[in-house]
Amino acid sequence: MSVSPLKTLPRDVALKPPVDLVPNPYLHVGPKRIYNPLTDLILDTGTPAHTALHSVLNGAAQVQGLAPTVREELRRALWLVPEEEGSGHRAFRLKYVSLESHTVCNQKCYFCPVAYAPREPYFMPTELYRRILSELAAYRDTVEGVFMINYNEPTLDRRFVEQVGWIKEAGLPAATLTNGSGLTPKRVDALCALGGLRFLSINISTIDREKYKKDRGADQAEQIVRNLEYAGQHPVAEEMEMVVLGEGDAAHDQAFAEIQERFAGSRFQVQQRRLMNRAGYLQIGNNANLVGRCLGGCENIGSRPLQHLHITPHGQCVLCCEDYDEKYIVGDLTEASVEAVLTGERFAQLRRWAYGVEEAPDDFICRHCIYALAR
Secondary structure (H helix, E strand, C coil), X not given: CEECXXXXXXXXXXXXXXXXXXXXXXXXXXXXXEEECCCCEEEECCCHHHHHHHHHHCCCCCHHHCCHHHXXXXXXXXXXXXXXXXXXXXXXXXXXXXXXXXXXXXXXXXXXXXXXXXXXXXXXXXXXXXHHHHHHHHHCCCCCEEXXXXXXXXXXXXXXXXXXXXXXXXXXXXXXXXXXXXXXXXXXXXXXXXXXXXXXXXXXCCCCHHHHHHHHCCCCHHHHHHXXXXXXXXXXXXXXXXXXXXXXXXXXXXXXXXXXXXXXXXXXXXXXXXXXXCCCCCCCCECCCCCCCCEEEECCCCCHHHHEEEECCCCEEECCCCCCCXXXXXXXXXXXXXXXXXXXXXXXXXXXXXXCCCCCCCCCHHHHCCCEEEC
């Protein structure tokens, strides 16, 4: 991610007429910065470009009243767009892919939909998996991670290490989130032999055996700790994190302190993160209600509508990982290409809903998500 500079244009550059330009409707406008998820650029406060664009956004100035050089710089970097392009967007910037190869999980965590509505076991055919990777390779310049998970445990796939190799062969960065149960020393060694993952995240809530069993419906704490102690001493990934999940209470703080102490000196960066309710699916964690308000985008590890592609084992593409029931399907990769899905009208429509370009229904998933923005 980079900061958009304001440059002086050569005198011989013809400036575009200002009357047809409007602010890009897909901007994330914060108190100290403006972010464009379609270009991955930021305008920080104190820069001439930020001052100018902010004055237009808050109604203090008109586009045609901006200094010509500033206006042209904003147009070139897509902070301003032609008015006729302001609502029919099929644009995107693919940064993150969730490519879920199967539906199986070996835990029943109380904070996950899998515990309440487990899916039938299904494994994506290898031919489809590899075809999808070959098509995703076209976006390797912008993709920062192909995550091998959505609601499954990725290490339960016997092809897990092979899949990492296939992702890397496609020139894409392999990434995964796992509970660690299948991250055995043998697998750790195999992953290191492949050059490792780009990113590895371990989700954990406690290392106390009885508490772990209660939280996750599986007596695996001791096995997982052994696996992670071995993994923590090896370069399994360029970036390795361990996320301690909980409800933000004293028990959560205690679990975090114990895990942080246990893995001090390892390659894992231990973090504490509070549970959320999966856009209203669960009755735990933080809640949100944006019914009746104008939606203004998404900040769930970037913009889910503009920067993510979530692929289920059946080849269905859904708007967001929070959509466990697959209500918002944007395409079917058994019938269409990755490009066709990303540029399709259904995806474009849901992007317009998520950003308030069109009014979304009251029951739209983003209206109940803590990561949704409002204008």
